[in-house]
Amino acid sequence: MTGRLLRPRLGVVGGLGPLATADFYRKTIDAVPAENDADHISMAILSVPQIPDRSAAIREGSDRPLPWLLEAVEMLNSLNVEIIAIACNTAHHWYDALSAGSRAEIVHIADAAIDELHRRYKGNRAAVMATRGTLRSGFYQKRLEEAGFTCRNPAAPTFQNAVDDAIRQVKLGNLEQAKDACASAFARCRDEGLEAVILACTELPVAAEDVVPEGMLVVDASRALALTCVQRLRNPDRMRNTA
Amino acid sequence: MTGRLLRPRLGVVGGLGPLATADFYRKTIDAVPAENDADHISMAILSVPQIPDRSAAIREGSDRPLPWLLEAVEMLNSLNVEIIAIACNTAHHWYDALSAGSRAEIVHIADAAIDELHRRYKGNRAAVMATRGTLRSGFYQKRLEEAGFTCRNPAAPTFQNAVDDAIRQVKLGNLEQAKDACASAFARCRDEGLEAVILACTELPVAAEDVVPEGMLVVDASRALALTCVQRLRNPDRMRNTA
Incomplete structure (x- = not known):
């Protein structure tokens, strides 16, 4: 559903593992020089530790995690997020396929x-x-x-x-x-x-x-991704990476 | 949308403030004696720091935050979560109205x-x-x-x-x-x-x-809520509080 009042601006594919996502979340908070709650970025974090092992799949030449990752990206798009971060470097192996399936830009961690x-x-x-x-x-x-x-x-x-x-x-x-x-x-x-x-x-x-x-x-790389996401959302003219 | 592969089991209304939700998230992780990622609870965390100040509203006799909280609960229900935690004690002032609007049980922090x-x-x-x-x-x-x-x-x-x-x-x-x-x-x-x-x-x-x-x-109370949510999801026969 799309909120009338609530709009999570940053979508996070996480839980891979959960402590890493908690660390990433904390870094998105630390990246904002907030004077009150409302200065912080609104987010939707999917923490789905059940997504099959990314590293094992790549080493075996399998795309086993891809349907899960696609579904996570689709779920975040259904919440109308502006950009998406994937809090797992290894999952970026499937970046092109995930980007192709996403309305919201996925910021590449690398x-x-x-x-x-x-x-x-x-x-x-x-x-x-x-x-x-x-x-x-x-x-x-x-x-x-x-x-x-x-x-x-x-x-x-x-x-x-x-x-x-x-x-x-x-x-x-x-x-x-x-x-x-x-x-x-x-x-x-x-x-x-x-x-x-x-x-x-x-x-x-x-x-x-x-x-x-x-x-x-x-x-x-987690901190760099958090900073990049926060900067893009706080400076909308930098929404697209022009590098 | 409702996932075919992904199902966030625990929904979290958070961001009130964000550091408190990061702490609550961490406590749901610590509550699971996990041997690998997949043992952890799947979650959807809405971190929406823009929800109007709960404490101020209560002191002024206003229900200003309620439409926002209702929308957060609705959004989590749209993701088909099994139970919902609100990572903010003060927001529980509106517990009855939020519960009435939720298919998923909201576990009361108190x-x-x-x-x-x-x-x-x-x-x-x-x-x-x-x-x-x-x-x-x-x-x-x-x-x-x-x-x-x-x-x-x-x-x-x-x-x-x-x-x-x-x-x-x-x-x-x-x-x-x-x-x-x-x-x-x-x-x-x-x-x-x-x-x-x-x-x-x-x-x-x-x-x-x-x-x-x-x-x-x-x-x-955050830790108690995290433990209660994890226990309910790991022991489905205790899904309803019979106290």
Whole structure:
């Protein structure tokens, strides 16, 4: 239904996992310099943890999560949202199909993250901490190249194992173990002289915040997406990304 | 629209304010002993901070927020949710009208909080930290009496001033100031020999957690509501409150 009084402006496909979406929601709130409740962005958040595993599907060459994601996008469009954020990097593997099925613009999380990297970092190499599915999909590597960067992850298998473990521990709610795993992944980046890292899985910021090594430039893709969405809605002339 | 694959089971009327809803969302996640994403409850959260000030309306004898709240409940019903939580104590002033307009049961936050108080506390007096609107409405006092308790707030005006300030500071995102104000309200309770307190405004748990005086029994109404909703959805035979 379309509200007469209520209109959720930002639609969120979330729950993948739920803690990551709670973190994203919090970041959309922090992005608004509010003096009262009404200054905040109105939102509709679908938290649907039952959507099949995105990373596993990509690795198996399956589109199993796509009908679920399409339905979530359709549901948010039925509420008449202006723009949509998908609080899961891996799900962006299906971005083109989801965008084609949506009246509301879907803001791409990798574009938001890479815009921020571009503003903050003068070097040209960045590591991408992500699920194996996101890396297999290749959309971060492609977009980084288009923006003049090279994606370069530590070669040591301990790096991706630590990233996988951090993501899994956040999903289990084990934040201490997740922090340890994040710290280990950051250490591998430092070992290989990488000084810029994109947290390209929405679970990772939940654990990474306190364990970033000094001097390392970390782009939190969730935060970048939250900021981009809030800026577009507060500055309607910037509704379309002209980059 | 009604999903074929997706069905948000818990609907949340939120954004009143947004930080309070983010806290409530987090509590629904913490309430599930999940081993993977799919164990979590599917939800649709409407975060609509534009709903007019509930406490002011009650104090002025106005029903200004009611059409907005009715529309939020209608929107969640259109998504086919099973139960609805309103992440705002004060809005429960309009509970009867909202319930009458809803196919999905609306779980009453005061019932959830008082059930928990009943389980944990052998005394018979409890303080209610709430907006002036909630206190004026009187639904907590009435429900406490029905459960055999007396609502007894500190008489010193500094108590309610501190509660008001804590709520306002959370809405402004000033968590340190909010904690100080909460600590001051708890101290007034202790001064008057009150040993059980209900945090009956969803902003308060965001600030109160670290400043609860030792030995004070504090019922977090947001957490109680989150637990009750999750338990009902995980144990469908308890879908209706038989208390």
